[in-house]
Amino acid sequence: MARPRPTVDELEAGLQAGDRAILSRAITLAESRLATDRELAQEVMARLLPKTGAARRIGLTGVPGAGKSTTIEALGVWLVERGHKVAVLAIDPSSTRQGGSILGDKTRMQRLSALDDAYIRPSPTSGVLGGVARRTREAMVLCEAAGFDVIIVESVGVGQSEAELADLVDCVLLLLVPGAGDELQGIKRGIVEVADLIVVNKADGDAVRAAKRAAGDYRHALRMLPEATPGWKTPVLTASAEQGVGLAEMWDTVEQHRSNMEASGQLGRRRADQQLGWLRQQVEEVVLAAFHGRPGVKDALTEAREAVTNATATVPQAAAKVLAAGFGADAPTVE
Numbered sequence: 563m564a565r566p567r568p569t570v571d572e573l574e575a576g577l578q579a580g581d582r583a584i585l586s587r588a589i590t591l592a593e594s595r596l597a598t599d600r601e602l603a604q605e606v607m608a609r610l611l612p613k614t615g616a617a618r619r620i621g622l623t624g625v626p627g628a629g630k631s632t633t634i635e636a637l638g639v640w641l642v643e644r645g646h647k648v649a650v651l652a653i654d655p656s657s658t659r660q661g662g663s664i665l666g667d668k669t670r671m672q673r674l675s676a677l678d679d680a681y682i683r684p685s686p687t688s689g690v691l692g693g694v695a696r697r698t699r700e701a702m703v704l705c706e707a708a709g710f711d712v713i714i715v716e717s718v719g720v721g722q723s724e725a726e727l728a729d730l731v732d733c734v735l736l737l738l739v740p741g742a743g744d745e746l747q748g749i750k751r752g753i754v755e756v757a758d759l760i761v762v763n764k765a766d767g768d769a770v771r772a773a774k775r776a777a778g779d780y781r782h783a784l785r786m787l788p789e790a791t792p793g794w795k796t797p798v799l800t801a802s803a804e805q806g807v808g809l810a811e812m813w814d815t816v817e818q819h820r821s822n823m824e825a826s827g828q829l830g831r832r833r834a835d836q837q838l839g840w841l842r843q844q845v846e847e848v849v850l851a852a853f854h855g856r857p858g859v860k861d862a863l864t865e866a867r868e869a870v871t872n873a874t875a876t877v878p879q880a881a882a883k884v885l886a887a888g889f890g891a892d893a894p895t896v897e
């Protein structure tokens with residue numbers, strides 16, 4: 563049954579009071595397929611925008627089983643104990659993943675999810691509007707508006723999501739595990755290239771030495787790669803999320819990265835690039851969808867595909883026909 567929609571004033575007041583139920587409601591409105599819901603969410607975001615942006619935005623990535631959830635639980639509790647308010651978001655469409663969904667993770671993040679100063683947002687089920695990155699961005703802004711000063715975005719490091727992750731956050735933390743001399747094997751180079759901090763997890767019991775050795779290997783390998791943040795040498799640490807070892811060092815390094823970025827101006831540049839990239843993407847997506855929605859374009863595209871496949875027209879000729887179908891007399895010339 564549909565709940566009555568809150569007013570923009572109610573949402574604003576609720577967010578400012580740090581009300582987690584209102585926060586969930588606002589995120590759901592931002593993801594809604596209903597334009598009126600989204601407009602409401604945009605309105606409250608616009609009001610609160612000046613109060614956002616100060617949070618630590620951290621991306622956590624790593625192969626399945628690396629210990630991301632365990633790390634979030636341990637680091638999150640550690641941070642809350644030190645007075646922080648921690649929000650956890652997931653970038654993955656969880657429905658396609660086995661066992662790793664952040665909703666299932668709520669049970670693995672039991673201590674954290676029980677805390678008043680923590681907020682864990684389950685991944686949206688499929689069928690909500692917008693790309694994953696856009697949804698995460700808006701959820702992040704709303705969490706900041708609700709007073710969360712540390713936002714951790716979890717992403718499983720197997721696909722293309724790492725570039726997307728780097729585009730959302732200030733600091734990418736890559737979690738690795740000591741493996742049989744794997745160095746950079748099995749890990750997509752792309753992930754390593756965007757990592758601002760690498761942590762070799764599961765450095766406990768018999769694995770301590772292997773973890774230290776792996777950390778050394780990664781440090782060595784990193785020298786061959788460009789810096790993820792200009793002017794910052796990606797540190798490689800070891801930790802045991804399960805035993806809570808290495809958390810202070812992990813957080814110190816995140817803070818050092820932050821100070822480094824602030825001092826060099828990288829933080830402002832990175833965030834401006836992210837915002838402008840998002841702006842461009844939104845305009846382009848809408849323009850493209852509007853073009854494809856014009857009468858005649860679909861048929862013209864089908865014909866153009868056939869013409870190109872059967873070599874009865876050149877590609878520019880076929881493209882010109884598609885544009886003419888959509889734009890008529892205003893069709894831009896094909897270069």
Ligand SMILES: Nc1nc2c(ncn2[C@@H]2O[C@H](COP(=O)(O)OP(=O)(O)OP(=O)(O)O)[C@@H](O)[C@H]2O)c(=O)[nH]1
Nearest residue numbers: 625626627628629630631632662763764802803804
């Ligand atoms: N020995 C040891 N085991 C750990 C540590 N951290 C996590 N684990 C174990 O590794 C397994 C996977 O941990 P998760 O935290 O669920 O890993 P994840 O990266 O979130 O995995 P996905 O969500 O499936 O991508 C669990 O059985 C954990 O108990 C650690 O520091 N030391």
Ligand SMILES: [Mg+2]
Nearest residue numbers: 630631662667
């Ligand atoms: Mg997990």
